Amino acid sequence: MSDALHIQPEVGTSHGAHHDEHHVHHHKETFITKYIFSQDHKTIGKQFLITGIIWAIIGGLFSVLFRLQLGFPDQTFPILETFFGKWAEGGRIKPEFYYALVTMHGTVLVFFVLTAGLSGTFANLLIPLQVGARDMASPLMNMLSYWFFFMASVVMIASMFIQTGPAAGGWTVYPPLSALGEASIGSKAGMDMWIIAMALFVVSQLLAGLNYVSTILNMRTKGMSMTRLPLTVWALFFTAVLGILSFPVLLSGLILLLFDRNLGTSFYLSDIYIGGQALPNEGGSAILFQHLFWFLGHPEVYIILLPAMGMVSEVLSVNSRKPIFGYMAMLGSMFAICILAFLVWAHHMFVTGLNPFLGSVFVLLTLLIAVPSAIKVFNWLTTLWRGNIRFTPAALFGIGFVSLFISGGLTGIFLGNSTIDIHLHDTMFVVAHFHIVMGVASFFGMFAGVYHWFPKMYGRYMNNTLGYIHFWVTMIGAYLIFWPIHYQGLAGMPRRYLDKSVWVNFSQFHELDKMITVVSIIVFAVQLMFVFNFFYSIFKGRKVTTQNPWGATTLEWTTPINPGHGNWTGEIPEVHRWAYDYGKDGREFIPQTEPVGANESKH
Amino acid sequence: MQTFFIIAILVLGFLITFQIAKASEYVAVIRGEEKSRKQTNKINAFLLLLFLIVGLIGVWYCNDRLAGKILKIGEASSDHGILVDRMLKYTLIATGVVFVITQGLLFWYSFKYQESDKRKAYYFPHDNKLELIWTVVPAIVLTVLVGFGIVYWYRITGPAPKEAMIVEITGSQFKWEYRYPGADKELGKKYYKKINPEEQNPLGQIWEDEFNHDDVYTSGQDEPLHLVVNRPVKLIINAKDVIHDVGLAHFRLKMDAVPGTPTTMWFTPTKTTEQMKKETGNPDFVYEISCDQMCGAGHTSMRGTIVVETQEAYDQWFASKKSQYAMMLEAKNPPAADSAGAKPAAPAADTVKGLAQLK
Ligand code: HEM
Ligand SMILES: [Cu+2]
Ligand SMILES: [Cu+2]
Numbered sequence: 001m002s003d004a005l006h007i008q009p010e011v012g013t014s015h016g017a018h019h020d021e022h023h024v025h026h027h028k029e030t031f032i033t034k035y036i037f038s039q040d041h042k043t044i045g046k047q048f049l050i051t052g053i054i055w056a057i058i059g060g061l062f063s064v065l066f067r068l069q070l071g072f073p074d075q076t077f078p079i080l081e082t083f084f085g086k087w088a089e090g091g092r093i094k095p096e097f098y099y100a101l102v103t104m105h106g107t108v109l110v111f112f113v114l115t116a117g118l119s120g121t122f123a124n125l126l127i128p129l130q131v132g133a134r135d136m137a138s139p140l141m142n143m144l145s146y147w148f149f150f151m152a153s154v155v156m157i158a159s160m161f162i163q164t165g166p167a168a169g170g171w172t173v174y175p176p177l178s179a180l181g182e183a184s185i186g187s188k189a190g191m192d193m194w195i196i197a198m199a200l201f202v203v204s205q206l207l208a209g210l211n212y213v214s215t216i217l218n219m220r221t222k223g224m225s226m227t228r229l230p231l232t233v234w235a236l237f238f239t240a241v242l243g244i245l246s247f248p249v250l251l252s253g254l255i256l257l258l259f260d261r262n263l264g265t266s267f268y269l270s271d272i273y274i275g276g277q278a279l280p281n282e283g284g285s286a287i288l289f290q291h292l293f294w295f296l297g298h299p300e301v302y303i304i305l306l307p308a309m310g311m312v313s314e315v316l317s318v319n320s321r322k323p324i325f326g327y328m329a330m331l332g333s334m335f336a337i338c339i340l341a342f343l344v345w346a347h348h349m350f351v352t353g354l355n356p357f358l359g360s361v362f363v364l365l366t367l368l369i370a371v372p373s374a375i376k377v378f379n380w381l382t383t384l385w386r387g388n389i390r391f392t393p394a395a396l397f398g399i400g401f402v403s404l405f406i407s408g409g410l411t412g413i414f415l416g417n418s419t420i421d422i423h424l425h426d427t428m429f430v431v432a433h434f435h436i437v438m439g440v441a442s443f444f445g446m447f448a449g450v451y452h453w454f455p456k457m458y459g460r461y462m463n464n465t466l467g468y469i470h471f472w473v474t475m476i477g478a479y480l481i482f483w484p485i486h487y488q489g490l491a492g493m494p495r496r497y498l499d500k501s502v503w504v505n506f507s508q509f510h511e512l513d514k515m516i517t518v519v520s521i522i523v524f525a526v527q528l529m530f531v532f533n534f535f536y537s538i539f540k541g542r543k544v545t546t547q548n549p550w551g552a553t554t555l556e557w558t559t560p561i562n563p564g565h566g567n568w569t570g571e572i573p574e575v576h577r578w579a580y581d582y583g584k585d586g587r588e589f590i591p592q593t594e595p596v597g598a599n600e601s602k603h
Numbered sequence: 604m605q606t607f608f609i610i611a612i613l614v615l616g617f618l619i620t621f622q623i624a625k626a627s628e629y630v631a632v633i634r635g636e637e638k639s640r641k642q643t644n645k646i647n648a649f650l651l652l653l654f655l656i657v658g659l660i661g662v663w664y665c666n667d668r669l670a671g672k673i674l675k676i677g678e679a680s681s682d683h684g685i686l687v688d689r690m691l692k693y694t695l696i697a698t699g700v701v702f703v704i705t706q707g708l709l710f711w712y713s714f715k716y717q718e719s720d721k722r723k724a725y726y727f728p729h730d731n732k733l734e735l736i737w738t739v740v741p742a743i744v745l746t747v748l749v750g751f752g753i754v755y756w757y758r759i760t761g762p763a764p765k766e767a768m769i770v771e772i773t774g775s776q777f778k779w780e781y782r783y784p785g786a787d788k789e790l791g792k793k794y795y796k797k798i799n800p801e802e803q804n805p806l807g808q809i810w811e812d813e814f815n816h817d818d819v820y821t822s823g824q825d826e827p828l829h830l831v832v833n834r835p836v837k838l839i840i841n842a843k844d845v846i847h848d849v850g851l852a853h854f855r856l857k858m859d860a861v862p863g864t865p866t867t868m869w870f871t872p873t874k875t876t877e878q879m880k881k882e883t884g885n886p887d888f889v890y891e892i893s894c895d896q897m898c899g900a901g902h903t904s905m906r907g908t909i910v911v912e913t914q915e916a917y918d919q920w921f922a923s924k925k926s927q928y929a930m931m932l933e934a935k936n937p938p939a940a941d942s943a944g945a946k947p948a949a950p951a952a953d954t955v956k957g958l959a960q961l962k
Binding site: 391 | 606607609613616617620621623624625627628640643644647648650651654658661662665669670672673674676684686687690691694697698701702705706708709710712713716717718719722723724725726727728729730733734737738741742745748749751752753755756757759760761775776795796798807843844845846848850852853855856857858859861862863864866867885887888889891893894895896897898899900901902903904906
C-alpha cells in the first residue's frame, strides 16, 4: 500500500513555498510521516481509498461465495472446503457460515467501504482542495480518524479467524439473536468483536466528521461563500452532519447490547426460554434496539448516498459543459433529505408491532422524502438537457448513477407505504431495493469520483478502455442481477434464505438464481479488473500534462499537477464566482478564480 | 476442477482485454487523441441509447418470464391482502409511468446531447417555474398514494371484529407452535418460566388459570394451523427465544414475533386450501408460514403450514383434539395407574386433584 503512495513525486517548489509561509511540519519528513502516519489530507484520502478497495474485494468475494451456494444449491464446491474447512464441510456452505458471510458482507460494504471508503476518501481529498485550504482544520484528528478505522478493520478481520466465527446476526444485529450465545454460534465471541470494531469505527467517523464540518465552515478561502461551494462539498458537509448526529446513537445502542451480553443487564431481553432454560431477564424490550439502530441506520443510507450524489452532480455538470441545474434546489433538497432522514427510521419497523398511528406518521414522512429525491433527479436530467456531453468513464458512471437512483428510489415508494410493506418487508424485494439505490448507485458515484479525480490523486489517468468495459459490464450486470430479484420478493420469498427446496411456494426460481450467480461472478471479475486498472495506472498510467484536464472550474484544478502538502505553491487563490460557470457568454468555462467581468451576463 | 477452469477462463479473458485496452491507448495517441476521443464518445452515446431500448425490452421480457411465478396481484387469499394488492397495483402504475419517462429522458438526452462541434452547451442554471412544477407534482402524486395507503393501513391494523376466532402462534428456534382457546373462547395466561416440554407444558401455561383448561395445543411440526374460511381470525403472536416473524405470503401479511412483547394481526381468509389447489393448478399447494426475520442457523427451515377449511371441517378436526391440560394430567397420572387406583374419580374432582398436585 505504501508503495502505491510512494510514487507520487513531490513538487519541489511546492515544498519550499509551504515551508516559508505555513505552520506545519518543521521537522524533516520521513517515509513514515509522509506515507504512513501522514497528516496530509490527500495521503489520508488515499489511505481510506486503498483500505476501502481491499475491504470491497473481501466483502464482494463473500457475496460471490454465498451466491454460489444460492445459485447451485445441489452442487458441492470442494474449493470452499479447502479454504474454509469445517465451515464448508464437503464443499457445501453450512447455514452458520452462510449467515456469517451475509453479515460480514453487509457490515463491510455498508460501513467499511461505502461509509469510510467513500466519504473518507473524497471528503479528505476534496474538501480542502475545493474550499481552498491547505489541509483539514485538524490534520492530527484526521490522521487519527484513519487509524481508528484501521484498528476497527483489524478487529473485524480478527473476528473472522476465531474458533466460533464472526458475527452472524445480519448487519442489523438485532437482539436477542445477537445477544445470546446460545441462539447462534456467531453470537459468541465474534459478536463482541463486532461491537468493539464498530465502536472504534464510530470514533473514527466522529473524528472525521467534526473535522470535515469545521474545515468547511472555517477554512474556506477568500471569496468562497457557502453558496459558491461546489455541490460535492455541500454533500460531504451534510454527510458529516448526519454522521455526527447519528453514530453516537448507534454506539449507545451497541454499548447496551454489550452490557446485555456480558453483564447480565436486561435492556433488550425479556421472557426468553432458550436451550431448554428460562433466562432470568425480564422487562427489557427487543424493539428498543431497533429504534436505536435505525435512528442511525436510516441516516446511514444517506451518509452513503449523499457523497455519491454530490460527486455525480459535479461530474455531470463538468462533462455536459453546463452548470448544474438548480443549484439552490439541489442544496435545498439535500437539506430536506438531511432533516427527514432523522424522521423516518421506523419505516424499517412497520411490522414489529409498532403503534399503527405512529406507523402512519412514518409513512407520511417517508413518502415526503421522495419529493427532494425527485427534485434531484429532474435537476440532473435538466443538466444533461441541451448539454454537450463528453462520455468520460466518470460521466458514464454518473449517468448510470441517475438511472439506478431512479429505479431504486421508485421501489422505495412501495416499501415506504406501510400497507405494501406488510407484504414486502423482509422479502427479496427489499434486497433488490437497497442494493440498487444504495449499494450499486453509491458504488457508481464512487467510481465516477475515482475516474474523475484520479488525475488529481496520482498525476496520471486510468486506462479509458478498461474504464468503459468496467462501466458497461457493471451497468448491465447490476440490472441483470437486481431487477429480477424484485420478482422473488413479489413471490413473497423471504430474504436471507439459504435453501429454498423445502418450500412449496418459493422454490420456483432455480434458473433465475443460477443466472444471477453467473452474472455476479462476471461482475465481480470486472471489479477486479477495475482494481487492477487502478493500481496499474498509479505507476504506469498516461501522465497528466495539463493542470486542468477536464476543463473544470473548481479550485482543485488550480493546484500543481502533483500538489505537495499545502496544495498551492503560492498563495491560495481567491474565489470570485460560483463553481458552475460552464458555457456562459460563449465561454467554455470560467474558473472560480476569475473575477467577474464588467459586462458579464447575470444568471 | 470446474472452479479452476472458470478461473482460468476469467484470467485469460482479462489478459486479452488488458492487452487490447493498452493497445487502444497507443492507437489513440498515434491517430490523434482528440479524434479518437470523439469517436469513442459517439460509440458510448449510441450504446446508451441502445441500453435504453434493450433495457426496456428486457424489462418486458423479464416480466413475461417471471410474472407467472409470483403471487398474482389482486388474487390475495385474504380480505386484507386484497387491499395490499390494490395499493400495490396503484403504486406500480404510478411508479411505472415515472420510470419509463425518467429513464427515457435520461438516456435520450444523453444520446441526443452528445458532444458535437456544431452545438454549444446552453447556459441554463435554474428556472423557478420548472422547479416548482417538479416539486408540486410529485408531492401531489405521493399525497394520493399516502392517502390510500393510510386508509388501508388503518383498516388492516384496526381492531379485530368481536366474532373473530383467536389463535395463538409462538415461534422458537426453529419451529412454530399453536394454541386454540376452547369453548370459553379465551386463552389462559402463560409465564415463560413455566415452560417445561417434558411435563407437557411447552408454552408455559399457568394451570391455575381456568381459561387454560380447555386450550388446545398443537405443534407446527406435527400439523398445520387450522383456520376457517371467511371467518375473521386474530393471531396472537409470541416468541420464546429470539425475534421471528409470521410471514403469510398468500394473505399478504406478516408480523414480528418478539420475545416479551406479544403482537397481534387479524384477517379473514377467503380461499380454502382446496380452492387454492385448483386455482394454482398445484395439487401439492399449501399455505406456508415463513419465518421472515432472521433467527439463526435454521431460519431457512422455519416453516409452518396452514389449512383453510370450512367451518364443518374445522369443527370436526377440533373435536378430535384434547386440551393440553388434559394431556398434562394424563402424563402426571397415567390412565393405567388411574384405573388401578382405589376410587374412580369424577372428572371435576380429577381437575382439582391435578391442580393440587401441581402446587
Ligand atoms: C425514495 C426514497 C426511499 C424510500 C421511500 C425508501 C423506503 C424504504 C423502506 C420503507 C425500507 C424498509 C423496507 C423493509 O425493510 O421492509 C427501505 C429499506 C432500505 N432502504 Fe430505502 N427508501 C428510499 C430510498 C433509499 C435510499 C436513497 C437508500 C440508500 C442510499 C435506501 C437504502 C435502504 C436500505 C439499505 C434498506 C434496507 C435495510 C435493511 O433492512 O437491511 N433507501 N427503504
Ligand atoms: Cu430507511
Ligand atoms: Cu427466522
